[in-house]
Amino acid sequence: MNIPVLEKGVILIVDDNPHNLEVLSEALIDTGWEILIAVNGEGAIAQAEYACPDIILLDVMMPGIDGFTACQRLKLNPLTCDIPIIFMTALSETVDKVKGLSLGAVDYITKPFEYEEVLARIKTHLQIRNLTKELKTHNQQLKQEIADRLAVETKLEKLTQELEQRVEERTSQLSQALDNLQQAQVSLIQQEKMSTLGELIAGIAHEINNPVNFILGNLSHASEYTQNLIDLFQLYQQYYPNPEVEIEQKIDEIDIDFLIQDFPKIISSMYKGTKRLAQMIYSLRHFSRRDDSVVEPIDIHEGIDCTLLILQYRLKANSERTEIQIIKDYGTVPLVECFPGPLNQVFMNLLANAIDAIEESFVTRRNSAANFPKIAASGVHLSSLQNNGQITIRTGVDEQRSVVVIQIADNGIGMTEEVKQRLSEPMFTTKPVGKGTGLGLSISRQIIEEKHGGTLWLVSEPGQGTEFCIEIPLLSQKA
Numbered sequence: 001m002n003i004p005v006l007e008k009g010v011i012l013i014v015d016d017n018p019h020n021l022e023v024l025s026e027a028l029i030d031t032g033w034e035i036l037i038a039v040n041g042e043g044a045i046a047q048a049e050y051a052c053p054d055i056i057l058l059d060v061m062m063p064g065i066d067g068f069t070a071c072q073r074l075k076l077n078p079l080t081c082d083i084p085i086i087f088m089t090a091l092s093e094t095v096d097k098v099k100g101l102s103l104g105a106v107d108y109i110t111k112p113f114e115y116e117e118v119l120a121r122i123k124t125h126l127q128i129r130n131l132t133k134e135l136k137t138h139n140q141q142l143k144q145e146i147a148d149r150l151a152v153e154t155k156l157e158k159l160t161q162e163l164e165q166r167v168e169e170r171t172s173q174l175s176q177a178l179d180n181l182q183q184a185q186v187s188l189i190q191q192e193k194m195s196t197l198g199e200l201i202a203g204i205a206h207e208i209n210n211p212v213n214f215i216l217g218n219l220s221h222a223s224e225y226t227q228n229l230i231d232l233f234q235l236y237q238q239y240y241p242n243p244e245v246e247i248e249q250k251i252d253e254i255d256i257d258f259l260i261q262d263f264p265k266i267i268s269s270m271y272k273g274t275k276r277l278a279q280m281i282y283s284l285r286h287f288s289r290r291d292d293s294v295v296e297p298i299d300i301h302e303g304i305d306c307t308l309l310i311l312q313y314r315l316k317a318n319s320e321r322t323e324i325q326i327i328k329d330y331g332t333v334p335l336v337e338c339f340p341g342p343l344n345q346v347f348m349n350l351l352a353n354a355i356d357a358i359e360e361s362f363v364t365r366r367n368s369a370a371n372f373p374k375i376a377a378s379g380v381h382l383s384s385l386q387n388n389g390q391i392t393i394r395t396g397v398d399e400q401r402s403v404v405v406i407q408i409a410d411n412g413i414g415m416t417e418e419v420k421q422r423l424s425e426p427m428f429t430t431k432p433v434g435k436g437t438g439l440g441l442s443i444s445r446q447i448i449e450e451k452h453g454g455t456l457w458l459v460s461e462p463g464q465g466t467e468f469c470i471e472i473p474l475l476s477q478k479a
């Protein structure tokens, strides 16, 4: 900061003695300072308020209010409290100097005045005063700057918050869009999978249906004709007990007694087999009902049974495991308004998963038995190996909540916490490539929740098994 040798300033001299006033004024006239004068305390206060001088030279002993009192009032007044006051006193007693300083004066000069001293003190205090003023201005500028910066910062913070919120909104919109896309993909795949599979099954079932019905229809005639022929032969035997040698030979050759006994049995087992074939075709046609946009009152037990019949080949014993047992615990369930095709697909997905889980538990048990032959030898794993795979299907109605409940429980491998948590991800699978697409549960959940307004949930323990529970409202809430 550049401090001039002689500061500019306005000096107020307060003294009741005109001689003193004159001496001082003359002494200071050449300094360039503006000189104001007052002859008493009241005058000094009025002038100070009005002209706001840079320094007040204040006499102590004055008629009316004395210098100390004037000083006190000036210091209490917000307009004048900052003006430096220098006392002028003939008193050189320390107490008076201390009193003056304690009242807020910055300095004192003693009478008679030493010109050089007065000048030096005023100069110093003017410098201090100007510096203080500059500092104050600077301070105010700084404060303003800080306030401006704070305002900018607040604005920035607000903008950042707005931006963050927008990013958050956008992210959630995007993730929603992604979810929708994945769901749409799942639906598309489901539709495609179903339509191709459905068409194939429906086509095959249709083609097989006619010849099977033809065989079935003719088998009853065949049975009747056979019986007639046997009756006729027996009549011949009765009336012609001694036939020609050639006939005797043929009778021995074909072991006629066994043939008569066995032929009806063969016809009957052919009838049973064909009947079963017809049932299977009925199941296939029932399962692949294409129209999934119409709600119909259906017997869910029939849907489950058809699905089981189609899965029959997977339940049978094989080289890896014993037969999977199906325990049906069907309650009394009314016809339920459902989309039959999609609902059958859910049964198929859950039952196929249950079979997979049981097969996997056999593999795991076999592996651990192979890895720990000692334990296996102790019979621990061998006994569990003999545990048959079991799928329990329970149905019923929860009257209070007005829902049909279908539980499908298996004693398979079960699920770990991690698997359970990841089930909501479409295409999540623990099965090898080619075996699982990871779509079964997402599709099933979509069918139950979105199409039927129901719920699908599960309970599972690793090594113990899994239970899926489907709940479908009895009152129509279907899509």
Ligand SMILES: Nc1ncnc2c1ncn2[C@@H]1O[C@H](COP(=O)(O)OP(=O)(O)OP(=O)(O)O)[C@@H](O)[C@H]1O
Pocket: 349, 353, 354, 357, 410, 412, 413, 414, 415, 419, 423, 428, 429, 430, 431, 435, 436, 437, 438, 439, 440, 441, 442, 465, 466
């Ligand atoms: N009953 C169950 N017991 C144990 N784990 C199961 C069971 N059901 C499903 N899981 C687990 O959930 C995963 C996802 O099942 P989901 O049916 O969706 O697909 P996936 O069976 O792997 O393939 P797919 O599309 O052929 O059905 C399975 O890979 C399996 O890890």
Ligand SMILES: [Mg+2]
Pocket: 349, 352, 353, 436, 439, 440, 441
């Ligand atoms: Mg599956």
